[in-house]
Amino acid sequence: MTVTDAPKxxxxxxxxxxxxxxxxxxxxxxxxxxxxxxxxxxxxxxxEVKSASLLGRGGAGFPAGVKWGFxxxxxxxxxxxxxxxxxxxxxxxxxxxxxxxxxQLIEGILIACYAVGCSQAFLxxxxxxxxxxxxxxxxxxxxxxxxxxxxxxCGTDFSLDIVLHWGAGAYIVGxxxxxxxxxxxxxxxxxxxxxFFPAAKGLYMQPTIVNNVETLSNLxxxxxxxxxxxxxLGAENSKGTRIFAVSGHVKNPGVYEVEFGVTTFRDLIYAxxxxxxxxxxxxxxxxxxxxxxxxxxYPEHLDTPLEAATVGKLGTMLGSGAVVVFDExxxxxxxxxxxxxxxxxxxxxxxxxxxxxxxxxxMILERILDGHGRPEDLNLLMDVADNISVGLAWPPTQTTICxxxxxxxxxxxxxxxxxxxxxxxxxxxxxxxxxEVKGAAFVGKPTPTVQDxxxxxxxxx
Amino acid sequence: xxRFTDANLATALEIVSRYPIAKSATIPLLHxxxxxxxxxxxDAMEHIAELVGTTPAQVLGTCxxxxxxxxxxxxxxxxxxxxxxxxxxxxxxxxxxxxEEKLGIRSGSTTPDGLFTVEDVECIAACTEAPCLQVxxxxxxxxxxxxxxxxxxxxxxxxxxxEVPPHGTLARVRQHIPADRxxxxxxxxxxxxxxxxxxxxxxxxxxxx
Ligand SMILES: Cc1cc2nc3c(=O)[nH]c(=O)nc-3n(C[C@H](O)[C@H](O)[C@H](O)COP(=O)(O)O)c2cc1C
Ligand code: SF4
Numbered sequence: 001m002t003v004t005d006a007p008k009x010x011x012x013x014x015x016x017x018x019x020x021x022x023x024x025x026x027x028x029x030x031x032x033x034x035x036x037x038x039x040x041x042x043x044x045x046x047x048e049v050k051s052a053s054l055l056g057r058g059g060a061g062f063p064a065g066v067k068w069g070f071x072x073x074x075x076x077x078x079x080x081x082x083x084x085x086x087x088x089x090x091x092x093x094x095x096x097x098x099x100x101x102x103x104q105l106i107e108g109i110l111i112a113c114y115a116v117g118c119s120q121a122f123l124x125x126x127x128x129x130x131x132x133x134x135x136x137x138x139x140x141x142x143x144x145x146x147x148x149x150x151x152x153x154c155g156t157d158f159s160l161d162i163v164l165h166w167g168a169g170a171y172i173v174g175x176x177x178x179x180x181x182x183x184x185x186x187x188x189x190x191x192x193x194x195x196f197f198p199a200a201k202g203l204y205m206q207p208t209i210v211n212n213v214e215t216l217s218n219l220x221x222x223x224x225x226x227x228x229x230x231x232x233l234g235a236e237n238s239k240g241t242r243i244f245a246v247s248g249h250v251k252n253p254g255v256y257e258v259e260f261g262v263t264t265f266r267d268l269i270y271a272x273x274x275x276x277x278x279x280x281x282x283x284x285x286x287x288x289x290x291x292x293x294x295x296x297x298y299p300e301h302l303d304t305p306l307e308a309a310t311v312g313k314l315g316t317m318l319g320s321g322a323v324v325v326f327d328e329x330x331x332x333x334x335x336x337x338x339x340x341x342x343x344x345x346x347x348x349x350x351x352x353x354x355x356x357x358x359x360x361x362x363m364i365l366e367r368i369l370d371g372h373g374r375p376e377d378l379n380l381l382m383d384v385a386d387n388i389s390v391g392l393a394w395p396p397t398q399t400t401i402c403x404x405x406x407x408x409x410x411x412x413x414x415x416x417x418x419x420x421x422x423x424x425x426x427x428x429x430x431x432x433x434x435x436e437v438k439g440a441a442f443v444g445k446p447t448p449t450v451q452d453x454x455x456x457x458x459x460x461x
Numbered sequence: 462x463x464r465f466t467d468a469n470l471a472t473a474l475e476i477v478s479r480y481p482i483a484k485s486a487t488i489p490l491l492h493x494x495x496x497x498x499x500x501x502x503x504d505a506m507e508h509i510a511e512l513v514g515t516t517p518a519q520v521l522g523t524c525x526x527x528x529x530x531x532x533x534x535x536x537x538x539x540x541x542x543x544x545x546x547x548x549x550x551x552x553x554x555x556x557x558x559x560x561e562e563k564l565g566i567r568s569g570s571t572t573p574d575g576l577f578t579v580e581d582v583e584c585i586a587a588c589t590e591a592p593c594l595q596v597x598x599x600x601x602x603x604x605x606x607x608x609x610x611x612x613x614x615x616x617x618x619x620x621x622x623x624e625v626p627p628h629g630t631l632a633r634v635r636q637h638i639p640a641d642r643x644x645x646x647x648x649x650x651x652x653x654x655x656x657x658x659x660x661x662x663x664x665x666x667x668x669x670x
Binding site: 041042043074075076077079086087088089090091092094095114117118119120126127128129130131133134135136137138140141144145147149150151156157158159160161163164165166167168169170171182183184185186187188189203204205206245246247248249253254255288292322324326330334335338339342345346348 | 479480481482484485486487488489491492513515519522523526527528529530541544545546547549550551583584585586587588589590591595597598599600631632633634635636637638639641642643644645646647648649651652653654655656657658660661664665
């Protein structure tokens, strides 16, 4: 087992009772990254962040520095919208970052806006997070008073207002174009991309960068210590450290910052300093590697490193850093129903496959669990899923405006393909299935590992 | 009572002033209305429409999309119990059933004395602390059935009044941007390069020659 001695980049103040205060923040290196940034030209700050290869932590994993470069030249004002809407089931990190280290986030926002040339920033905090809203409001008030936010920051030409905004309960608002709609005062319904890529046509139809809370919280460290120091940690495309929430049937459920790219699922779930193994007397059945939208993985995948591209090869994703662990007592049909119900409830209703498909999936699963299932229901579930995301492939095909619809097919295809016997037990006998799946994580038992997949690739060549 | 009071109107105008386009203040103002009255009244939505320059129907359209806005009175304490995946497998559904028994109501309804509303909700970002709940959006982590009973008794007796404000009040700390420190809103209709970018570009040009 490897537990590396990588520094804590974003969670260094989590153990302090007063880590959220400006006094403690300044005593522990606060706003030094901002000063380092202001001493450089904005373009050089972007280069520094590019050299760190910082991947976005909101779910899609897009490199932050590269995204910043997508704003069309000469079109102003540009805006920054901070995505603090954390609501993907299993995900628990942005809330702690906002509650325990709000100044680190504010400093990250300042660095990003200076580099990109954003004239105003909006920090969108999930509505249900009252304490995070209070801590950020206080931190902003203190940072304004101390000259770190507002006009002529630290005596330079850089000026920026950061506006605290808060939502009102809707998972879909976490999707970046829905976030912008919501920030404009509307129902949080996604926009079609193209043309509405935020960097081109975002808030008020102006160039807008949307970044996640954890992504931005990395910037003060990167500017203080250099992009190269960040890129020296991790492996392949996954550099630095990353926060994972390990929940479910482990001995120590918790939120852990680990070295990205090299730490494995086995380390995260079993190392005594992290998950500590499966709760007493039980064994691992399956785990969700990256939030409710991610296809599931199994014991044979434990030695896979937490590396975005590698996990992608397995037909799933690290998503939002949410690892939910199931032991053998878990009823996978019930788990699938709970996840699908989430997507059915949270569908914004704009696209037919998502709106209708997710509710039908929910109703069919309810029928199966109530003992009224029909033998053809298994195939029906997969057929509905296949209509929402054709071919059940990875990366998933999209028939809808945003990826929420296809996300609902992950738990269905995972549960049906791997735990078919549990469905058949509810159905009272064997059930036929003709729908074909393409995603590597869905092909049944045992599900291929990275080793299997690389062997296949070599054989093909 | 339902339009904003004078004090809340001043707060509302301050919030509106932070946005380049007033309509962006719709959701924060709906929260302010809910804080004032415990739920969002029709009169409040009309007042908000006037303040942000839109129609009451538009405000209602926005309001009705979001889970947290209640358009009828709810209990003084809204207890939201998570039953999503991490909580489900750690006893969240059992906790919900226990809450229904203890309060004598079904999820989604309010006790006759108007004190408690209970709801099963989606993931509230406390997955490692399952099963968890929120009372008026204040968290309780890893809660047992006994602790739930204690919580209800404490709330009913007013013993948690300092920690848990009545339904509608979210953050008790507000952002204030002091006039002398404000950078100002960025008007989307005026295309000017931010001064620090322009200066850097000019210096770059100078150095290059
Ligand atoms: C349905 C859906 C929900 C999402 N929810 C969130 C969220 O809660 N927080 C978040 O940061 N990103 C969320 N995202 C991803 C955002 O659209 C966007 O990619 C991200 O905020 C970009 O920030 P990053 O590049 O820093 O990761 C969601 C995406 C989808 C499709
Ligand atoms: S996929 Fe679903 S959530 Fe996304 S825009 Fe379509 S209906 Fe709305």
